């Protein structure tokens with residue numbers, strides 16, 4: 001599905017990824033466009049989206065091997081519309097290879113000429129295919145622990161433990177969250193969509209390892225894919241987090257030949273760090 005980028009008062013970029021190199025078209029309608037409301041795309045092959053051998057061979061407990069992988073041949077389409085009017089609504093339809101997707105967006109208001117803008121900021125979606133089944137640990141801060149008036153969480157053998165399980169975190173038995181990560185992100189997205197934001201800011205750690213393509217597939221599935229089309233109508237403004245500097249199970253960025261066999265973080269062949277290093281998952 002298409003996703004918006006570079007939102008401005010008078011321009012907007014509309015992008016999408018396809019499996020074929022066929023150009024697509026975008027028809028945009030709204031004020032100030034004239035004849036420029038229709039543009040074609042010039043697809044560009046994205047070699048960095050090719051899966052590495054480690055990604056193709058990855059096993060994830062609870063999922064059929066490879067069932068999360070998408071096409072291994074991808075093209076990016078990016079079309080920018082200029083000359084839009086500030087604070088106005090526009091409708092667009094992307095057509096490519098017989099498929100269409102329609103959505104709408106609003107341009108940013110002109111500086112000083114706005115009454116309110118609704119921004120939703122969040123972070124740490126940290127998507128990965130493993131998040132479809134994994135219930136992450138419900139960490140209790142080792143620094144702050146319980147406050148004086150806190151009710152203690154259920155412990156080992158509790159109904160919570162029986163239903164959702166426990167793990168060990170920083171040497172302490174720790175409950176797991178009741179939802180898997182994918183379900184939890186979808187629940188948050190429902191609230192975000194219901195709030196009808198003008199802009200969504202993501203303050204880092206979008207994926208569980210930026211050099212790990214299946215994690216990006218998972219993110220786009222949530223914001224412009226099978227789970228929602230939020231990013232088709234609301235621009236996302238991301239920032240870099242610490243997980244954007246990790247290549248996850250690849251041990252390095254880029255293609256197979258770029259892989260650094262000397263890189264031990266995270267350990268080769270394993271998607272997430274273990275033991276003490278898990279503290280850096282946050």
Ligand SMILES: [Fe+2]
Nearest residue numbers: 124205281282
């Ligand atoms: Fe994080």
